[in-house]
Amino acid sequence: MNKIKIAAPATIANLVCGFDVLGLALNEPQDIMELAFSDVPGLRISHTDGYSLPVAPEKNVAGAALLALMEELSDPVGFDLTITKCIKPGSGLGSSAASSAGAVVAANILLDNRFSKTDLVRFAMNGEKVASGVKHADNIAPCIFGGVTLIRSILPLDIVQLNAPQLYVTVVHPQIEVKTSDARQILRKEVQLKSAIKQWGNIAGLVAGFMKADYALIGRSLEDVIIEPVRSILIPGFAEVKQRCTEAGALGGGISGSGPSIFMLNENKETAYVVETIMKDVYENLGIDYKTYVTTVNNHGVSIIS
């Protein structure tokens, strides 16, 4: 195989009570990437989208990830990478993770799968470093492994795949800017022990709910008493979206990544579309442009198109 075309999914990190540790992959939106071997050693990147992202490999998130992979190859190789970005940067839907993860998964297939998935996460984290200054893995891991993933530890990297039942996910991306650095800065460095206990009771319940396929338990556990009360202030309409969607039957939800996208998990498709209508209504009324998705959990991660 000399060239490959893949789809790299959007992901939701900071899954409610699972701040910094829980993420899941979505079936929509996805980035499209083509990677081809080249006789010329090194890496060349081009974009076919309108986002004017940097193409110098060390400044491009996919480039930084691929360079980390290429450093561990004994023989020099050449790659041409073409990126068609469909996940808007800054949406909170793991746009940089999709580029980073997609690039290294594509390279690994061309290289006859010589690296493990955990290796690929490690390489792709270099892309996250370029994007946000921090080597986090909570978007990368679900993008590569698919489904719901737990990053129990970053050093050493410990990724746990969690079974989950069928879930319909409704996402709204209000077209406002929330900088990851701002979202991080407004968090307090210390939290109340009693809030932390509530949070780890909830994440334990959420993991159990996923693995038992107990939707009611998932719903009861989708509560974040630490991050969301602070960060949601940065997202106009958040409280109304959340309240009306849960009243309409959504299991629960919260901020995707560090925002501004908001997601809701639903047991069935009908509710997911009702939730979408509510989200649209809220942002129409606020006069804020938005984009919505009604999708499902992506259980395979990055996939081969051709």
Add this chain to the structure above:
Amino acid sequence: MNKIKIAAPATIANLVCGFDVLGLALNEPQDIMELAFSDVPGLRISHTDGYSLPVAPEKNVAGAALLALMEELSDPVGFDLTITKCIKPGSGLGSSAASSAGAVVAANILLDNRFSKTDLVRFAMNGEKVASGVKHADNIAPCIFGGVTLIRSILPLDIVQLNAPQLYVTVVHPQIEVKTSDARQILRKEVQLKSAIKQWGNIAGLVAGFMKADYALIGRSLEDVIIEPVRSILIPGFAEVKQRCTEAGALGGGISGSGPSIFMLNENKETAYVVETIMKDVYENLGIDYKTYVTTVNNHGVSIIS
């Protein structure tokens, strides 16, 4: 049925990273209790052990639990309760919970199971209030439900039973006093957000490890970065027990309840006995009296003897 004899198991609360929310029941030690209907309304308690615990119902933990149950009966009943305590009070092994839970489970069987298990937990929490001033459920719930239980929330009470694979549990009870109130007082009311994140990553890993029967994951997740570093100072020998036992192959462990008992979880029986030998050695060298148990997880909770 006019009278009943039951066994109420010891329990481990504050299961490492599951402070205040995770507990498990043990097959040893167990309290023995006999409850009989009486024609004389009200409750009379006697002890056949040497602990000189109070027998006035409202001051006795089993009494307080039973009185809470009796309050919800429409017709007045009379009970005679005899307690043979085998779980030493103040051991950190859920002695008060065994009395409280055992009494209400016994009564419920005599009353043809008119209450749910969650009701029984609610009644038994009144016993915990007498014992420690706090209506906590993290010993009560595993004592009544058996196995590993999560108290996701106290108000409203939300108990989640977690499947777990076969585990051998080694316990050492050094015969020193650690008051629950002291153990609680030395905890800081605020914790670092980054420590809290590590803790909820670990509890998520532990729940997943139990449910997947993944012993290695259970072992990696048995880490408490918040409570244990503070409380273990109150227990001489703790650091040495933990280090030597994990080196000898135990999956991990920590302080049982608020101490002074220490427990280690093991994948196999042989390791559990090696761990016991190490525990004995540590306390022999320290010149502190101790008692050890090598047992397994009790998956049924309070059981009927006759």
